[in-house]
Amino acid sequence: MRAAPPHGTLYTGRVIVTIDGVAASGKSSVASGVARALGVPYVSSGLLYRAATLLALEAGAPLEGARALLTHLRAHPLRLEALPGGNRLWAGERELTDELHSTRVDQGVSAVAALPEVRAWVDAQLRALPEPFVAEGRDMGTNVFPHADAKFYLTASPRVRAERRAQERPEDVPAIEAALIERDRRDRVQSAPAPDARVIDTGPLSLEGVIGTILAALPARSA
Numbered sequence: 001m002r003a004a005p006p007h008g009t010l011y012t013g014r015v016i017v018t019i020d021g022v023a024a025s026g027k028s029s030v031a032s033g034v035a036r037a038l039g040v041p042y043v044s045s046g047l048l049y050r051a052a053t054l055l056a057l058e059a060g061a062p063l064e065g066a067r068a069l070l071t072h073l074r075a076h077p078l079r080l081e082a083l084p085g086g087n088r089l090w091a092g093e094r095e096l097t098d099e100l101h102s103t104r105v106d107q108g109v110s111a112v113a114a115l116p117e118v119r120a121w122v123d124a125q126l127r128a129l130p131e132p133f134v135a136e137g138r139d140m141g142t143n144v145f146p147h148a149d150a151k152f153y154l155t156a157s158p159r160v161r162a163e164r165r166a167q168e169r170p171e172d173v174p175a176i177e178a179a180l181i182e183r184d185r186r187d188r189v190q191s192a193p194a195p196d197a198r199v200i201d202t203g204p205l206s207l208e209g210v211i212g213t214i215l216a217a218l219p220a221r222s223a
């Protein structure tokens with residue numbers, strides 16, 4: 001059996017961990033905790049899809065049409081700032097971070113994320129980030145960083161996820177649950193676990209429990 005790395009080990013080199021999973025399964029909270037323990041940043045790929053969606057909504061561009069959106073993104077490049085305490089998203093000098101988890105972005109983001117041209121644009125942004133980092137999203141372990149040292153995929157029932165999200169959104173649990181089921185359906189194509197990912201049901205676990213499970217499963221490597 002391989003030993004887990006000590007918490008606080010400073011990793012250098014490549015991407016080390018990918019954490020994918022369904023909506024509200026705990027990806028960003030878990031990725032943040034794992035990254036802090038390892039002394040590396042984490043990268044929230046969903047923020048780029050959310051930012052593209054917000055810009056399209058603001059511009060009145062059709063969410064199903066890539067051309068106008070990509071022209072806009074090239075003219076107004078987005079910047080993902082992977083800080084240890086959390087990710088921030090900028091469009092030029094304007095910070096979008098606080099506007100990215102609204103219900104209207106939740107509702108529109110799957111349509112934007114389904115566009116192959118937008119996916120290619122996001123992938124290029126992610127691959128240009130300086131490694132190492134913990135990456136979270138839907139296709140980090142399958143498509144964007146298939147060479148990652150360790151891959152995880154988080155799940156939980158729609159009800160559990162809705163109850164968690166209800167702490168952060170104005171809607172009630174049944175409405176959030178219905179919206180999550182619909183988003184799961186729309187995101188299914190890019191949300192399959194990598195064959196070499198460890199699947200973790202976060203339902204019965206605390207946040208600390210999930211983070212500890214991942215840290216204990218990481219391959220040992222030299223600092």
Ligand SMILES: Nc1ncnc2c1ncn2[C@@H]1O[C@H](COP(=O)(O)OP(=O)(O)O)[C@@H](O)[C@H]1O
Pocket residue numbers: 021022023024025026027028029030164165167168202203205206207208210
């Ligand atoms: N294992 C867990 N136990 C309890 N609450 C959790 C757990 N994982 C995540 N949460 C909470 O659920 C909510 C959604 O988590 P988040 O990390 O935003 O998920 P995702 O990035 O997958 O959308 C947050 O309020 C978070 O604190």
Ligand SMILES: Nc1ccn([C@H]2C[C@H](O)[C@@H](COP(=O)(O)OP(=O)(O)O)O2)c(=O)n1
Pocket residue numbers: 022023024025027045046047049050109110113136137138139140183187190
């Ligand atoms: N790597 C990724 C990350 C997110 N997406 C899409 C799918 C999701 O509906 C949206 C938003 O992702 P995000 O991780 O921010 O959403 P949740 O916090 O899981 O609700 O973007 C994707 O297609 N691929």
